[in-house]
Amino acid sequence: MRQGFRQSMAWLHAWSGLVVGWVLFSVFVTGTASYYRAEISQWMRPELVAGATDPASSADLAAAYLQKAMPDAVGWYVELPKPEKPAVGVMWWKSLDGPFHQALLDSTSGAPVGARDTRGGDFLYRFHFELGMPPLWGRWIVGTCALVMLVALVSGIVTHRRIFADFFTFRRRRSQRGWLDAHNVFGVLALPFHLMITYTGLVTLAPMYMPWGVAAAYKGGEMRFYVDSGLMPDLRGPAGKPGTLAPLSSMIAQAIAERGEAPEGVSVYNPADAAASVVAIFEEPHGLAHEHPQIAFDGTTGAVLGRNGATRAAAKTSTVMLGLHEGHFAGAALRALFFLCGIMGAATVATGLVLWAVARAPKGAKADGFGVRLVRVLNLGTIAGLPAGIAAYFLANRLLPLDLAARADWEVGVFFGAWALVAVLGAVRPAGTVWREGLALVGALFLAVPFVGAIATGLHPLAGELRFLGFDAAMIVLGVLFVLAARKAGRPRPPQAQRADAAIAGREALRA
C-alpha cells in the first residue's frame, strides 16, 4: 500500500509520465520546431526568392488555374503571396471530407512554381498534433497524452518537495541525483509554459474532443455555432444553378480599401454556382487572440454579403488560448524564448524518461529486467531517433533528385526511415556505448545539413546567399549540442557518483 499522499502522487507521476513520455517528447520537439515553420519551409524551398508581389492580380491567376484544375470543385482556398513568401498557395476540394489537392503557383505567371516538391515545415507542424497518422487517430492520441501530461505536471508539483529551496539546484553528476536535478530544473523553471502549452493545446482541439454541447444546441447545423460566436461570417448554400465567378481581384481591392491591408487568403465556396461566396481572410490584428477578421462577398456580383461579428467572453477566451499556444503574436525575441521553453519541455520529458530507467536499474552486476530494458530501448529510440529523423528530413530535401516522383512523400519516408533505423540500432548495440553512438550520429547529421545544403544547391554565404544564415546557424548549434551530449554520455561514470546513487537509493521517493 502507498503510505501517504505525496508517495501516491510520486507513483502517479512516474507512471503517468512513462506511458505517454515518448509521444509527448515527439509532440514537444515537433511543436517547438513549428515556431519556425515558415523559416523551415523557406529553407526547404530555396528556389522561391522573396520579392514584390501583387495579391489582387495573382488571385485572378489562381482562379484561372483552379477553374481548369477542377471545374466542379465545391471549395477553393487561395493563400495570397507576401514579400517573404512570394508564391501563391492554392487548395481545392470536391468534398469537405477530402481529398484536398494543393499546388504552389508563381505569382506572376500563374503556372506551378519550379520549387522542389516538399511538405516543408508543414509536415513537422502536422506531425505535432497528428503524429503522421490519419488525422482523427493522431489527434485523439495526442489529446489523450496531453491530458495525461496535465496529470503528470500536477502530480509532479506535489511530488517535488523543495521547489523553492532547490529552484536553482543542478548538480552536474551522471547519477540519479543529477538526472533528478536536471528534470526539476527544466520542469520548474519553465513550469508556467508547460502548464499553458498543455492546457491550451487541449483547448485547441476541444471542439473535436467534446462536440456534444454544440451538437445538442445546433442539431446538425454546427456551422451556425461558428457564425454565432463571431468566428465566421454567415455563408449561403449553393443555388444549384451554374453561375460565373466575378474576378477575385475586384473583391480583394474592396477588402484592401476597407481594412487598409491585403488579406492573407481568400476562400471560395461553390465557385461554379450562381450563389458562389468569396471570403477574404485577414491576418490576426495585433493582440494575443487568434482571430481572423473576415469579409464575405457575393461571388457573382462582388457585393459585400457580411462580416464575422465580434467574439464575446467565451469565444474570446478560447481564441486567446489558441493564440497563446501558437504564439503568432510574438516578435523575434519573444519567439526565441517560446522556442527555448519548448526545448525545455522536451528536455523535461526526456530527463524524466531517463530518470525512470536509471532509478530502476538493478544495482551491482545483475542484468536488467525486461521492462527496464524495453524502456531504455524506447528512450534512445525516441530521444535520439526523432532528432535524427528531423535532420535526415532536411538532408533528404537537399539530396533527393528534384524530378523524383512523389518526392515530398520520399522526404517523409526518409524521416521515418532514419528514426526507425536509430531505434533499431539502439536495440541491438551494447547498452554501454549506445547513447554515445546514437547522440554522436544525431550531432553529425545536424552538422551535415548546412554543408550538404550549400553543396547541393550552390547557395551559401560565400556565394552571396544570406537567406539561410539563421537556419544554418541553428543546425550547427543543435549539432554541437548533440556532439557535446555524446561526449558526456561517453565518459565513464566517476565512482563517487555511483556511491552517491547507492546512498540515495534507499530514500528516493520517486521509486515507487
Next chain:
Amino acid sequence: MTAIVVALNLALCFAGLSALALSLDRHHRDAFLVRAGAARARTLRIAGWAGIGLSFAAAVTLEGWNFGSVQWVGTLTGAALLVVAFLSYRPGWLRPAALLALPIALVALPLALYG
C-alpha cells in the same frame, strides 16, 4: 520596441534571480565559499524580489497587461536558466554577471521608453 523590452526584462530578471539564488546558503557557498550571514541573505532576498518586481512593472507598463505579462513569464524562465547555468558551470561569475546586467537594464530603459 519589443526586443529592447525583452532585453530590459531579461537583465532585471537575471539580476534579481541571481540575488535570490545567492541568498540561499548552498549557492552562496558555491560562489563565495562561505555561507551568507542572516543580514546579507536578507539584503539579497530583498534586492532579488525588487529586481523581479521592477521587471514585471516595466513589462506591464511598456507592453500592457496582456503582452507584458506573457513576455515577462518568458524572460523569467530564460533568466532563471541562465542563473542555473552560471551556478553549475561558473559559480564565481554569477555576481559579476548580475552586476553587469544592471547597467544593461539602465541603458535599455530609456531606449525602451523613448527609442
